[in-house]
Amino acid sequence: MTNEEKIAELRSIVAESDNIVFFGGAGVSTESGVPDFRSQDGLYHQQYRYPPETILSHTFYEKMPEEFFRFYHDKILAPGQNAKPNKAHLKLAQWTKEGKLRAIITQNIDGLHQAAARQVGAREDNIYELHGSTLRNYCEDCGASCDVDYIFAHSAAGEVPRCARCGGRVKPDVVLYEEGLNTDTLNGAIRAISAADVLIIGGTSLVVYPAAGLIDYYRGKHLILINKSATSRDAEADLCIAESIGTVLDACD
Numbered sequence: 001m002t003n004e005e006k007i008a009e010l011r012s013i014v015a016e017s018d019n020i021v022f023f024g025g026a027g028v029s030t031e032s033g034v035p036d037f038r039s040q041d042g043l044y045h046q047q048y049r050y051p052p053e054t055i056l057s058h059t060f061y062e063k064m065p066e067e068f069f070r071f072y073h074d075k076i077l078a079p080g081q082n083a084k085p086n087k088a089h090l091k092l093a094q095w096t097k098e099g100k101l102r103a104i105i106t107q108n109i110d111g112l113h114q115a116a117a118r119q120v121g122a123r124e125d126n127i128y129e130l131h132g133s134t135l136r137n138y139c140e141d142c143g144a145s146c147d148v149d150y151i152f153a154h155s156a157a158g159e160v161p162r163c164a165r166c167g168g169r170v171k172p173d174v175v176l177y178e179e180g181l182n183t184d185t186l187n188g189a190i191r192a193i194s195a196a197d198v199l200i201i202g203g204t205s206l207v208v209y210p211a212a213g214l215i216d217y218y219r220g221k222h223l224i225l226i227n228k229s230a231t232s233r234d235a236e237a238d239l240c241i242a243e244s245i246g247t248v249l250d251a252c253d
């Protein structure tokens, strides 16, 4: 089958279903210009004093917060600062609005699915951010929330962001290495996948925890993988489309 034929097949599957779940990885955001942590050109291959996996760990955050926030600013916040939702985010939001898409489960932390939802007027409560969001930040002492612009400004100035109310350290609501996923988010994602008729997985090679494990909950009719390169689960899929996720979803009308 050519990609065009596969997209035609996907289009008819989507047209017939009102119980679709989307699971997305870094590839969904790279099309908005947000670099992929784990890709060849991503920040894991860039020079830094410590490996990114070390800096982005809970232990490192506790021990060396200045260095953590310097890295966090330079490699996480700054590259995504002007990112806008792309065709994939917008099409998914549109399907939510039409009642076709039950859940969006993402490993990305940039808030672009919510931005797309606001752009098209779709609800946001069906978005499950497994690894949290850079847009939410809370004081470790009093729990006050703090917007990302404040974190950006202080970390850009080489400071650890402090709560304006009590002076406590402000932590991004992002799941660091060594930290567990939020239980409610994970359970919501599992419930949605377990109940889905159609599962579309895009922009992930399915090697990063917990992606592969979550997919094992799927019992539906059509498993669709959209990724530029092969994934570890291609053999199980009903349809594998080796193409950009934005291009494929945009063609699905």
Ligand SMILES: [Zn+2]
Pocket: 139, 140, 141, 142, 143, 144, 163, 164, 165, 166, 167, 168
């Ligand atoms: Zn505080």
